[in-house]
Amino acid sequence: MAEAAxxxxxxxxxxxxxxxxxxxxxxxxxxxxxxNTIYGVPxxxxxxxxxxxxxxxxxxxxxxxxxxxxxxxxxxxxxTKKPGVCLTVSAPGFLNGLTAPANATTNCFPMIMVSGSSxxxxxxxxQGDYEEMDQLAVAKPLCKAAFRVLHAADIGxxxxxxxxxxVSGRPGGVYLDLxxxxxxQVIDAxxxxxxxxxxxxxxxxxxxxxxxxKRALEVLKSxxxxxxxxxxxxxxxxxxxxIRTFVEKTGMPFLPMSMAKGLLPDTHPQCAGAxxxxxxxxxxxxxxxxxxxxxxLSHGKGKTWGEPxxxxxxxxxxxxxxxxxxxxxxxxxxxxxxxxxxALLEAMDSKWPAAPADWTGAINTKREENVSKMASRLMKxxxxxxxxxxxGALRTVIKERPDxxxxxxxxxxxxLARGVIDMYKPRKRLDVGTxxxxxxxxxxxxxxxxETGKPVLAVEGDSAFGFSGMEVETICxxxxxxxxVVFNNDGIYRGxxxxxxxxxxxxxxVFVKGSRYDKVIEAFGGxxxxxxxxDELKRAVDAAMDSGKPTLINxxxxxxxxxxxxxxxxxxxxxxxxxx
Ligand code: ADP
Ligand code: MG
Numbered sequence: 001m002a003e004a005a006x007x008x009x010x011x012x013x014x015x016x017x018x019x020x021x022x023x024x025x026x027x028x029x030x031x032x033x034x035x036n037t038i039y040g041v042p043x044x045x046x047x048x049x050x051x052x053x054x055x056x057x058x059x060x061x062x063x064x065x066x067x068x069x070x071x072x073x074x075x076x077x078x079x080t081k082k083p084g085v086c087l088t089v090s091a092p093g094f095l096n097g098l099t100a101p102a103n104a105t106t107n108c109f110p111m112i113m114v115s116g117s118s119x120x121x122x123x124x125x126x127q128g129d130y131e132e133m134d135q136l137a138v139a140k141p142l143c144k145a146a147f148r149v150l151h152a153a154d155i156g157x158x159x160x161x162x163x164x165x166x167v168s169g170r171p172g173g174v175y176l177d178l179x180x181x182x183x184x185q186v187i188d189a190x191x192x193x194x195x196x197x198x199x200x201x202x203x204x205x206x207x208x209x210x211x212x213x214k215r216a217l218e219v220l221k222s223x224x225x226x227x228x229x230x231x232x233x234x235x236x237x238x239x240x241x242x243i244r245t246f247v248e249k250t251g252m253p254f255l256p257m258s259m260a261k262g263l264l265p266d267t268h269p270q271c272a273g274a275x276x277x278x279x280x281x282x283x284x285x286x287x288x289x290x291x292x293x294x295x296x297l298s299h300g301k302g303k304t305w306g307e308p309x310x311x312x313x314x315x316x317x318x319x320x321x322x323x324x325x326x327x328x329x330x331x332x333x334x335x336x337x338x339x340x341x342x343a344l345l346e347a348m349d350s351k352w353p354a355a356p357a358d359w360t361g362a363i364n365t366k367r368e369e370n371v372s373k374m375a376s377r378l379m380k381x382x383x384x385x386x387x388x389x390x391x392g393a394l395r396t397v398i399k400e401r402p403d404x405x406x407x408x409x410x411x412x413x414x415x416l417a418r419g420v421i422d423m424y425k426p427r428k429r430l431d432v433g434t435x436x437x438x439x440x441x442x443x444x445x446x447x448x449x450x451e452t453g454k455p456v457l458a459v460e461g462d463s464a465f466g467f468s469g470m471e472v473e474t475i476c477x478x479x480x481x482x483x484x485v486v487f488n489n490d491g492i493y494r495g496x497x498x499x500x501x502x503x504x505x506x507x508x509x510v511f512v513k514g515s516r517y518d519k520v521i522e523a524f525g526g527x528x529x530x531x532x533x534x535d536e537l538k539r540a541v542d543a544a545m546d547s548g549k550p551t552l553i554n555x556x557x558x559x560x561x562x563x564x565x566x567x568x569x570x571x572x573x574x575x576x577x578x579x580x
Pocket of ligand 2: 461462463487488489490491492493494
């Protein structure tokens with residue numbers, strides 16, 4: 001509807017005509033597009049939006065901090081391929097939430113952060129409104145896309161654009177700015193309904209070019225020491241059958257990136273997870289499937305990758321700009337992973353050569369060596385626990401309950417759990433992702449429980465837990481089947497640092513000694529357990545998973561057990577001039 005008509009309608013709404021308003025149109029537009037859950041924090045000007053969404057049958061999950069609601073929306077997007085929606089108040093709430101769409105964009109998760117904002121007329125003249133901020137301008141450089149809707153009649157288009165931007169191509173975080181005045185704008189109900197858009201084929205399949213398929217197969221066929229690296233793009237794509245068929249038909253060893261673990265079981269005979277350094281160094285052809293050659297893969301070069309020039313890379317990615325980002329890609333396959341793998345499978349000869357036996361044999365030897373080296377460490381049943389002992393118990397839990405979702409963050413807690421805990425099914429491991437960001441824990445755990453209905457095990461460093469810990473109240477309020485295990489080693493990396501200045505303040509990386517995180521959840525009616533041995537830990541987690549009741553287990557870890565920055569100490573500059 002033209003602006004003049006909207007104004008006329010607002011001024012003198014026809015007493016007979018049915019009316020609708022911005023609140024209703026936002027809710028109707030989301031529902032029309034199959035979005036039935038909102039993660040948010042209520043407040044001005046979106047309090048009524050949450051209430052009305054709930055009244056309209058949507059699931060509205062209220063958090064204690066916007067960043068956690070945003071993280072929940074982001075991982076909901078990863079798990080479902082539909083944009084997760086996060087709702088926040090203006091300026092400070094918006095900024096609290098903004099980390100989430102920025103992180104979602106970095107990780108290629110589709111989400112939409114919807115924030116109420118203050119009046120444009122006042123904000124743009126900087127006249128000092130309540131929570132004044134030009135939120136659209138702030139969001140733009142950090143999100144995949146950002147939009148603002150000023151007229152109720154444009155809400156349908158605004159929501160449609162946000163959805164399409166979030167899920168099409170490389171997915172990402174989208175910001176949708178809704179000024180307070182918009183919500184109360186009244187328009188004719190029939191016109192309002194007509195203005196809504198049901199997005200058709202929001203993320204269209206993208207077929208690779210036949211010549212690119214042929215080129216990729218030629219390179220793969222020439223390989224003497226091939227390797228497939230599966231990334232979280234492959235997990236996101238939900239092309240699980242095509243991935244398994246391709247991997248098994250080629251017989252090539254595969255290496256899952258963290259959140260791609262379980263696409264094929266970590267116990268699969270072709271899984272090279274336990275021979276990671278060997279396969280990275282010695283492979284000659286590497287096929288990347290929804291994985292980027294970023295810092296997590298040492299940018300495809302350097303010591304990790306063996307002799308310079310010893311590799312050829314084949315890459316499947318939906319984003320053409322990803323190709324050649326770190327090293328030259330000899331066979332780029334641009335398209336969605338399902339379409340690309342299907343095309344490869346169709347173009348492959350029925351008698352594809354088996355992967356060379358000397359190569360697969362060498363990997364198996366290495367893998368068995370590494371697995372047996374670790375085995376005894378995982379069975380250590382001591383008090384206090386070390387990381388391996390505690391993780392050995394949790395590894396058995398996931399083996400016995402492969403449907404459970406594992407959320408994982410921390411430093412040592414993250415790095416060691418990633419290697420120790422085998423995954424058996426796709427999209428069951430959710431963690432800190434591309435940024436290695438702390439604070440995703442409770443947001444991810446809540447959304448995982450809501451979106452999948454499956455039990456969630458959140459394995460948290462004591463420091464990492466602190467970033468979103470207040471959401472245990474949210475977990476208790478909604479009665480979610482989430483079991484949190486806090487690996488409590490009294491601090492960041494370790495609990496043993498002392499103040500280098502000799503003063504009475506504690507060192508910068510230590511926390512209160514002997515803290516009892518289990519008491520935190522008890523304050524909200526959840527179950528708290530304190531454990532000191534792997535056996536106790538296993539029993540407590542099993543009880544929590546059986547009951548489905550919100551549980552927090554304080555797992556006492558030896559304060560001296562961790563190492564600085566876990567596995568990424570090389571990224572942490574340390575002064576050679578520091579006085580010990
Ligand atoms: P990891 O950290 O597991 O290596 P990354 O996040 O680095 O994974 O890489 C994921 C890649 O997957 C991104 O480059 C992204 O463009 C790509 N991607 C995401 N979804 C799809 C899809 N459906 N089809 C193809 N590529 C995808
Ligand atoms: Mg710690």
